[in-house]
Amino acid sequence: MRRRRPEVLRTPLGIVGITLLVILALLAVLAPLVWGDRATATHTDNMLAGPSPEHWAGTDNLGRDILFRTLVATRLSIVLTLAATIFGVGLGLLLGMAPLLLPRRLGRLVVAFVNVLLGFPSLLMVLFLAVILGVSTTSALLAIGIAIAPPFARLVYALGAGVAERDFVAAARIAGVHPLRIMVRHVLPNIAEPLVVNATVTASSVLLAFGGLSFLGIGVQAPQFDWGRLMQDGLAIIYDNPLAALAPGVAFVLTGLALNLTGEAAAGTFGAKSRIRTTRSLTERRSVSPRSNTRDADTDLVLDVRDLEIAFPGPYGPVSPVRGVSIALRAGEAVGIVGESGSGKSMTALAVAQLVEEPGRVTAERLTFCATDLRSGRRTAHDALLGTSLAVVFQDPMTSLNPVMRLGSQLGEAARRHQGLTRRQASARAADRLRAVHLSDPERRLRQYPHEFSGGMRQRAMIAMGLMGTPRLIVADEPTTALDMTVQRQVLDLLQEIRRKHGTALLLISHDVSVVSSICERVLVMYAGRIVEDLPAADLYTQARHPYTRALIGAVPEMTTDLDAPLATIAGQPVDPRHVPDGCAFAARCPRVTDRCRQEEPTLQAGPAGTVACWHVGDPLPAETKEVAVG
Known part of the structure; x- marks a missing residue:
């Protein structure tokens, strides 16, 4: 079968940009080897010569060929640009991700620090750091990298914070995925497109910044030379030989154009097709049996919540969206929670799934899941238990699945982490779970992206993700709101089938009493954060x-x-x-x-x-x- 060209090469911008970058890369590699000696050879009898067939751009004050020097300077100019960009972007990524990974108070300090740095003009910061660190190539590299990091960090944090609130990230947290892995595997790929554009534009700015420092004499030092230093040398003779300054100037323009065009062309496809591979977690992956944590007494009690309260700090005191809620679910039991929006239904489910983050405070007289007290103990142990024994089906299936990951990778992630399965075993397990929720051709579905599924298929895939372990409780938060009546009935029937076949408890959250009454055995009515009625x-x-x-x-x-x-x-x-x-x-x-x-x-x-x-x-x-x- 004929292979398709990469999408970045299907547009004129991409073709031009990639072509220029390839030429520049070849020059960076070959020019010092081919013309290195001629670029540094001095000819005192031919100093400051104008353009000629032998020297197309003339010679400098030592008789060295300006064109060859410009070509040879390509390597150092590009290497320094890439090094400073990688350093600055890497530092920006760390600063931007830190508030999303650190505890809330430390994260705020990092955000405040970045905001303070953003108050300084980048050019002044570069000049200040270059002088403080000393006049050298390394100092210039560090100064530029540090100066470009704060704007990039701000972009990473602003975009990442939005993605971190999506349902598929919450699903990964429930599965017990490490926060760093969530950031690298789920958040960064979804913000890759603007980051790529920003990085390429930043690379162009770095190129000019390095050239500017060298032009001022505080960047590259002799005997090394880059395009900025060549422009400084050419400025002294610009009236006698304009090409002495124009040759490195044209190099600046072409390189900046190549970076910008390639970035713009690649950005449209990078966000949808990028894959960031991470190494396996250093923590030992152990399979946790959901029944190993249960005690002999009352083994069928899956969830026991007593006097649950959730509070958030407010301007005039704590705000409590959930007040004194008590729920008990046994194996195979279906309980529904109904109420208007804002009554506390979903917040209660988030507390059970341990997804209420700071500054929210969750307190309860009792909060046990599978006989494990979730109020105390190691968080890693809780993650392992929740990742295998709790399944959460969110309201909007499109936001519940990571749009830039194939379905097979998403389903297999928790199984590989908590059950110690290999990639092949996890894939086989995922295909079996898709078959269990009545999705046809599961092997092909595993290779597809969420946008290739219909709404009902995506909701079935979410249920299959929960079944990758051995769930003892399924929390379904408005699972049929975004679906039509026919598909809604199919999803509800599927939840019933799973509950009866595996003895799984079901906590169904809805604002529609008719939906809850049709499949649940007990109904809890919530209003203003409290349960106001509990009846069959x-x-x-x-x-x-x-x-x-x-x-x-x-x-x-x-x-x-x-x-x-x-x-x-x-x-x-x-x-x-x-x-x-x-x-x-x-x-x-x-x-x-x-x-x-x-x-x-x-x-x-x-x-x-x-x-x-x-x-x-x-x-x-x-x-x-x-x-x-x-x-």
Whole structure:
């Protein structure tokens, strides 16, 4: 089969840029070998000669051929440019990644340090450092590298911080992937395109900066010479022989043009096709059995959360989006959490998955998963347990998968780390898991990128990623929101099939009570960070007592809903976690509110079918649920 040309060579810019770079590379290698002696040979009888057939650009004040010197200077000019660029870009990468890897307070110090450096003009910083470090080629290289690092660091941090919040990075954290590996394998490839463009433009600036320092006499020192030093020599005779200064000037222009054109042409494909290979982790990869951490007593209790609270610092005190939540799941049990956006559903799931980062604080009377206390112990042990026994299916499958990695690499990453599988074994396991979630031709799918999948296929792939280990709990956070009804049903049926076949517990988070009631055995209703009702799914429509639960049920259209009437809605707005009122948080929206509701916060108490936090548990239900439940 005919091989396709690299995409960078399919555009005029790429062809011109690559051609110029190849010519410059050949000159850098061959020119000193072919013309080195003629470039340094002095001819005192032919000093300051003008252009001639023997000397196309004339000679300098020692009779040396200016054209040959310009060609020979290509090596030193390019080597110094590349060295300073690599040093500066490498230093910028370290400074830019540090805030994303270090603890929050240390990261802020690094960001502040970079911001201070950005306050100094780059040219002044180069001159200052070059003088302080001493007049030499090495000093100039270090000065330029240090000067270009802060802007590059700022770019890396700004772009990386956005990618670090994506769901596929959270999935990698759940899998226990080392933070440095996450940065190198998941974050940097997704910001490669702007970094490549910036690096090539920076290389052009470095070339000019080095030339400028040499021109001023504080860069390359005799007997070495680069294009900047040749321009300095040519400036003295520019009126007698303009080519003495124009020859190295043209070299500057062509090299800068080559770097910029190549960078622009390559950037469009680099971000989508770059692959950064990392060495295997130095930590020992051990397979962790999910059942090895369980105790004989109550072995079917997968998740036990008691009085969970999450707090973030705010301008007027801590903000608590989750307050006193308790959840218990046993093997094979399906529990749903419903509520409006901002009620604390997803934040609760993040706390279970250990994904609430600083400055967030997670406290609980009990927080155990597979009989392991997640509040204490080594984080590496928790990562190993969560990476094999917990699967998380996020809301948007497109943001849950790394767009620049093939599916096989993403599925196999956690298995290779936690189960000690080889690349071939992990690939076979991944194909088997794709087959288990009913994706056809799994071997071909492993070689594809996420954008080649439909929405339903991507969601199935996310479920398959969770099945790479032996999950005892699947946390599905709005897994069907972005899918059409047909695919939604298929995904829900797949979760049910996995739960029944493997005895896996399921925690389904949704704002749609109809979805939760269709596959869950128990329903938890959350409002303003608290569970306000806990009851069996079979009794949801008939025995729900909390006005908020009734309002959620009433807001779901039915087959008998009058198409000419406005859709039912819940009056008012959800509670702002920063300003939770006294008493019942739902009081301002409740049609049955009393003074007691506004003054005392109700606690969970026994209801007809479960527990409910309401002062009106014993009151009869309204005759028309929807009309009473909504405002």
